[in-house]
Every structure is written in C-alpha cells, then in structure tokens.
Amino acid sequence: MHVLVLGAGITGVTTAWYLRRAGFDVSVIDRQPAAGLETSYANGGQISVSHPEPWANPSAPLIALRWLGRSDAPLRFRPSRDPAQWRWALAFLRECLPGRTRRNTEAIASLAVYSAAQLRSLREELGLGYEFLGRGILHLFFSQREFRDAGERVEILARHGIRARLCGRGEMLAIEPALAAVADRIAGGIHAPDDESGDAFRFTQALAARCEEAGVHFYYGTRIRRLLHTGGLIDAVEVEDAAGHTGQLSAGAYVVCLGSYSPALVAPLGERLPIYPVKGYSITAPVADPARAPMVSLTDESARIVCSRLGDRLRVAGTAELNGFDTTPDPLRGQGILRWLEDRLPGAIDPAKAQLWAGLRPATPGNTPLIGKGGGVNLWYNTGHGTLGWTLACGSAAALATLMGGGRPDPRFPFLGRA
Ligand SMILES: Cc1cc2nc3c(=O)[nH]c(=O)nc-3n(C[C@H](O)[C@H](O)[C@H](O)COP(=O)(O)OP(=O)(O)OC[C@H]3O[C@@H](n4cnc5c(N)ncnc54)[C@H](O)[C@@H]3O)c2cc1C
Structure with a gap:
C-alpha cells in the first residue's frame, strides 16, 4: 500500500523510515526545502527518558501563578481571543489532577523506554552521524524545596525500569566537572546514566537521506492546502508548490505528522486534535x-533549562510561551538564556557567536502524543509530541508502523483507535 506522510520533521521522517521498513510504499510531503527545518531544527538535544512527568502536574497551577506577569518567567501565557488557546489551557488544568498526571507519566515512560531502544538499534544499524553522546542526563536542583521530591521521582522511574539515582554535590562534580562554578549552590541532583543527547536536526536529515536510498520519495517545497475526502475516506491531498501551482497527491493511507499545524488540516473533517503550539x-x-562546556547533558530543574553538547557547539534551550503561531524570536528571551549560561557555565561559549532560535512544541495538554488511527477510513496520526518529540520519535514511528500493519505495539500507551 502507498502511504503519504504529511510533514518531514523528526516525526514524519522516522514515520517514513519505519513504514518503509515494514514494507509500505512511502512518500513524504513538506512545505520546507528540506527535512527538519521547523520545530525539529534546534531543540534541546536530549533523549530524556528520565523526564516522563508532563508539565501538567499537581504543582503546575501554583508555579504558573507565581510566574504570572514576569517577563522572564520560564512559562508565559499571553491570553488571546483564540478559543483553541483557552480550550487547551482548561484541558491542561484538568490534566494537572493527580490521577491524570500519574496516567500520563506512565504512558510517556513506557513509550520513552521503548523509543530509546529503537533509537539505539537504529543507530547501530545505520551508523547515523548526529553528534550523539551517551553520557546520561544530570538533573540539577538549586533549591532544597525542589530537591525534596527528587527521591520520589527516582522511585517512579525505577518502577518503569529507568535507571536514575540521587547525587550529592561531590558526585555531581565528578560526573560533570564543568559544574565547578555552581557546585556550592547546588542542592542536589539526579543522574540518569542511560539518557543520551544529540542533534535532532542532523539525525532527521541523515535519516531522510537513508529513506530516499530505501525508495521513499520526498516532495519538498510543497504546501499541503487541504484533504479532499468523500465521507470518511481521504481521496487526495491538495498541494501547492513554491511557484503557486496546485495539484493533488493520493495514496491508500495518510499519516498526519504536521506538528502544531496538524489540527487545522483535519478540522474540516470534524476531527478536533487537542494540540496547541508552545513556543x-x-x-x-x-x-x-572545552573544559567549561559540559559533555553530560544537563537539565536545570529550577530554571527549566536544558543544555547539550553537540560536538564543538553547546545548545541551551528552554522557556514556554502560549501565544499562538508566531515563531519570531524575542531577543529578551535570548538574553535570559545567555544570563543562565553566564551564571551556571561561565566562559563555556562565545556569546557573540550565539544563534537564537524559536520553535513551536506541538503540545497536547497532558504531553501524550496522538499516535494511531484517526476518524475515517484511511487517516492516521503521529503528532502532538510536545516537549519530548526527539525522545519519543523512533518509538512513536515504530509503534505506528506496527499498528498500520495490523499488529500490537509493545508500549503500554493509549494508542488511538485501539480497543
Ligand atoms: C525549545 C525546544 C526545546 C526542545 N527540546 C527537546 C529535547 O531536548 N528533547 C526532546 O525530546 N524534545 C525536545 N523538544 C520537542 C521536539 O523538538 C518536538 O516535539 C519535535 O521537534 C516535533 O517534531 P514534529 O516532526 O512533530 O514537528 P516539526 O518538526 O515541526 O515538523 C512538522 C513539519 O510539518 C511541516 N508542515 C506543517 N504544515 C505544513 C503544510 N501545510 N504543508 C506542508 N508541510 C507542512 C513543517 O514544515 C515541518 O517540517 C524541544 C522543543 C523546543 C521548541
């Protein structure tokens, strides 16, 4: 069967790879001139299996209130007239209930463990170059209050077979000597030795090249305008090229991997996807x-900032803004990240050469992606990966290929359309 994958971010490209390997005939459509140029372009680089708790958790509403009105707050909500924004915000609050947080954490953990294993075997099989580092992630806590719950987090991770342990200052410094400048301020940490880091964009491009070698066709520079359908059956995708010429592409099945733009495409079919962009x-x-730039990937739990060494570059990422689809970077946000670097890792980078980037996380309220069968006969989803799209990409795509082949994927995850 011929499958059209809509979107060539990390989710679309991994979907194309696993579907092709499962024997499907695959084509991919993207409006950009190459793969991975939108949200998958410059993320935090972490394969963070040790962070399955979603942002929506019982302490989130209070934290958000504390940050309200602060222009440098890690989380910023700019209310708009967009009803989708308000619907999403209310659904987010619902996902903060303890039972829902537990359920979402368990689903994400199960998928993340599976995904890391898929990524490992893909790396071994294909030898993809993407600045991979397998030195784990060190979670840093700068206040005793935040560190208090770290033991419980480690226990939850252990229940899912995810190795992690509490560390004191001395141990943390031994794991990552570049933390010397802040050692006396750290309250404690969690080290997850099996976590990894790497450049998601380079991975996406390298895998797209392997997909092409395996016979996948990419329609780049091709904007998807709408889905043409008869009742519940998608007949074709109406597309437009860079010169404004329109046409149609059709297949036996369609997989939506359009990140934050997924809901708008399927809304005319009556499908309401709970995805909203979180910048x-x-x-x-x-x-x-090099001595001051960490090789171990870091998560600063107090500042909500992550940091990964990508070869001879350092990537530092964070902040969350709920304010629509504008991807223009606000220089004040960039200055905030530079201040973090100057404070936590002084001298690690040359700030004059720093490149600022902003992207839209395709977030569901509970941070659980939408994977599986959509409404209608031949519509499938692999989208809504929020804060963990790089971590969950290989597992989500492998699971979707299993579902489309009529099988049952391994992770204990609420796949769509499965009884
Ligand atoms: C600051 C930041 C830090 C992050 N850090 C991490 C991290 O450390 N670890 C982690 O696991 N995750 C991280 N993430 C999340 C991760 O980057 C995303 O979840 C992931 O990139 C989403 O991939 P995607 O393929 O779904 O979306 P995208 O990469 O956005 O791909 C969607 C594609 O659809 C195409 N498209 C959209 N509309 C159309 C249309 N109409 N026609 C044609 N093509 C279209 C776009 O061109 C794009 O290529 C981070 C995200 C951000 C923003």
Whole structure:
C-alpha cells in the first residue's frame, strides 16, 4: 500500500523510515526545502527518558501563578481571543489532577523506554552521524524545596525500569566537572546514566537521506492546502508548490505528522486534535573553553533549562510561551538564556557567536502524543509530541508502523483507535 506522510520533521521522517521498513510504499510531503527545518531544527538535544512527568502536574497551577506577569518567567501565557488557546489551557488544568498526571507519566515512560531502544538499534544499524553522546542526563536542583521530591521521582522511574539515582554535590562534580562554578549552590541532583543527547536536526536529515536510498520519495517545497475526502475516506491531498501551482497527491493511507499545524488540516473533517503550539527558545554557540562546556547533558530543574553538547557547539534551550503561531524570536528571551549560561557555565561559549532560535512544541495538554488511527477510513496520526518529540520519535514511528500493519505495539500507551 502507498502511504503519504504529511510533514518531514523528526516525526514524519522516522514515520517514513519505519513504514518503509515494514514494507509500505512511502512518500513524504513538506512545505520546507528540506527535512527538519521547523520545530525539529534546534531543540534541546536530549533523549530524556528520565523526564516522563508532563508539565501538567499537581504543582503546575501554583508555579504558573507565581510566574504570572514576569517577563522572564520560564512559562508565559499571553491570553488571546483564540478559543483553541483557552480550550487547551482548561484541558491542561484538568490534566494537572493527580490521577491524570500519574496516567500520563506512565504512558510517556513506557513509550520513552521503548523509543530509546529503537533509537539505539537504529543507530547501530545505520551508523547515523548526529553528534550523539551517551553520557546520561544530570538533573540539577538549586533549591532544597525542589530537591525534596527528587527521591520520589527516582522511585517512579525505577518502577518503569529507568535507571536514575540521587547525587550529592561531590558526585555531581565528578560526573560533570564543568559544574565547578555552581557546585556550592547546588542542592542536589539526579543522574540518569542511560539518557543520551544529540542533534535532532542532523539525525532527521541523515535519516531522510537513508529513506530516499530505501525508495521513499520526498516532495519538498510543497504546501499541503487541504484533504479532499468523500465521507470518511481521504481521496487526495491538495498541494501547492513554491511557484503557486496546485495539484493533488493520493495514496491508500495518510499519516498526519504536521506538528502544531496538524489540527487545522483535519478540522474540516470534524476531527478536533487537542494540540496547541508552545513556543520555546534555544541558543547554539561554539564552545569557547572545552573544559567549561559540559559533555553530560544537563537539565536545570529550577530554571527549566536544558543544555547539550553537540560536538564543538553547546545548545541551551528552554522557556514556554502560549501565544499562538508566531515563531519570531524575542531577543529578551535570548538574553535570559545567555544570563543562565553566564551564571551556571561561565566562559563555556562565545556569546557573540550565539544563534537564537524559536520553535513551536506541538503540545497536547497532558504531553501524550496522538499516535494511531484517526476518524475515517484511511487517516492516521503521529503528532502532538510536545516537549519530548526527539525522545519519543523512533518509538512513536515504530509503534505506528506496527499498528498500520495490523499488529500490537509493545508500549503500554493509549494508542488511538485501539480497543
Ligand atoms: C525549545 C525546544 C526545546 C526542545 N527540546 C527537546 C529535547 O531536548 N528533547 C526532546 O525530546 N524534545 C525536545 N523538544 C520537542 C521536539 O523538538 C518536538 O516535539 C519535535 O521537534 C516535533 O517534531 P514534529 O516532526 O512533530 O514537528 P516539526 O518538526 O515541526 O515538523 C512538522 C513539519 O510539518 C511541516 N508542515 C506543517 N504544515 C505544513 C503544510 N501545510 N504543508 C506542508 N508541510 C507542512 C513543517 O514544515 C515541518 O517540517 C524541544 C522543543 C523546543 C521548541
């Protein structure tokens, strides 16, 4: 069967790979001139299996209130007239209930463990170059209050077979000597030795090249305008090229991997996807002093900032803004990340060469992606990966290929359309 994958971010490209490997005939459509140029372009680089708790958790509403009105707050909500924004915000609050948080954490953990295993075997099989580092993630806590719950987090991770342990200052410094400047301020940490980091964009491009070698056709520079359908059956996708010429592409099945733009495409079919863009920022800069730039990926739990070494560059990412589809980077946000670098890792990078980027996380209220069968006969989803699209990409795509082949994927995850 011929499958059209809509979107060539990390989700679309991994979907194309696993479907092709399962024997499907696959084509991919994207409006950009190459793969991975939107949200998958400059994310935090973490394969963060050790962070399955969603942003929506019982402490989130209070934290959000504390940050309200602060222009440098890690989370910023700019109310608009868009009803989708309000619907999403209310659904987010519902997902903060303890039972829902537990359920979402369990689903994400199960998918993340599976995904990391898929990524490992893909890396071994294909030898893809993407600045991979397998040195784990160190979660840093700068206040005793935040560190208090770290033991419980480690226990939850252990229940899912995810290795992680509490660390004191000395141990943390031994794991990552570049933390020397802040050692006396750290309250404690969690080290997850099996976590990884790497450049999601380079991975996406390298895998897209392997997909092409395996016979996948990519329609780049091709904007998807709408789905043409008869009742519940999609007949074709109406597309437009860079010169404004329109046409139609058709297949036996369609997989939506359009990130934050997924809901708008399927809304005319009566499908309401609970995905809203949550804007985030990153800075990428050449390493100035290798001894001061960490090799272990870091998550600063107090500042909600992550940091990954990508070869001779350092990537630092964070912040969350709920304010629509504008991807223009706000320089004030960039300055905030640079201040974090100057405070936590002084001298690590050359700030004059720092590149600021902003992207839209395709977030569901509970941070659980939508994977599986959509409404209608031949519509499928692999989208809504929120804060963990790089971590969950390979597992989500492998699971979707299993579902489309009529099988049952391994993760204990609420796949769509499965009894
Ligand atoms: C600041 C930041 C830091 C992050 N850090 C991490 C991290 O450390 N670890 C982690 O696991 N995740 C992280 N993420 C999340 C991760 O980057 C995303 O979940 C992931 O990139 C989403 O991939 P995607 O393929 O679904 O979306 P995208 O990469 O946005 O791909 C969607 C594609 O659809 C195409 N498209 C959209 N509309 C149309 C149309 N009408 N016609 C044609 N093509 C269209 C776009 O061109 C795009 O290529 C981070 C995100 C941000 C913003």
